[in-house]
Amino acid sequence: MQVLVAYESRGGRTRRAAEAVADAVRARGSDATLKALSEVTPQDIEHADAVAVGSWVQGFIVVKVGPAKAALDAVGRLPAMGGKPAAVFCTYAASPRATLAILRRSLEAKGAKVVAENASHRSHPDRGAAELAERLCASA
Numbered sequence: 001m002q003v004l005v006a007y008e009s010r011g012g013r014t015r016r017a018a019e020a021v022a023d024a025v026r027a028r029g030s031d032a033t034l035k036a037l038s039e040v041t042p043q044d045i046e047h048a049d050a051v052a053v054g055s056w057v058q059g060f061i062v063v064k065v066g067p068a069k070a071a072l073d074a075v076g077r078l079p080a081m082g083g084k085p086a087a088v089f090c091t092y093a094a095s096p097r098a099t100l101a102i103l104r105r106s107l108e109a110k111g112a113k114v115v116a117e118n119a120s121h122r123s124h125p126d127r128g129a130a131e132l133a134e135r136l137c138a139s140a
């Protein structure tokens, strides 16, 4: 099985969270490809049996707290996923608030079937990665 782990990271913590997900996928005997979300191509999606998408939490004054704008923009450019299993994750400093729900809906809008989600504090970006990978792999 081939799992694509795509992340939007500015300071490296969400990249570390993504690496932990990819490591956990490989530990379960599947293949994992790690890629910045902005560099994901339609072919990457096509070749993946399951997809994990992660973002850092970005707060906007007055408006709301959610996934980084760059992450939502990149997900918006992805091709249709036709029921492919997916997982969403994020790293945060104070609170993820609605970040996972918004990320989940953006992937569901592409036709993905979101089966797992995890928010980890930036001080422990790898926390919860193994459970997320387990649920995603079990669904693919």
Ligand SMILES: Cc1cc2nc3c(=O)[nH]c(=O)nc-3n(C[C@H](O)[C@H](O)[C@H](O)COP(=O)(O)O)c2cc1C
Pocket: 008, 009, 010, 011, 012, 013, 014, 015, 056, 057, 058, 059, 060, 065, 091, 092, 093, 094, 095, 096, 121, 122
């Ligand atoms: C511009 C900016 C806005 C942020 N807003 C929030 C926020 O509203 N809530 C929160 O919990 N963390 C917020 N953070 C913290 C980041 O989400 C957190 O440090 C995250 O782990 C960074 O991930 P990265 O290292 O992959 O970029 C913000 C960070 C930046 C740079």
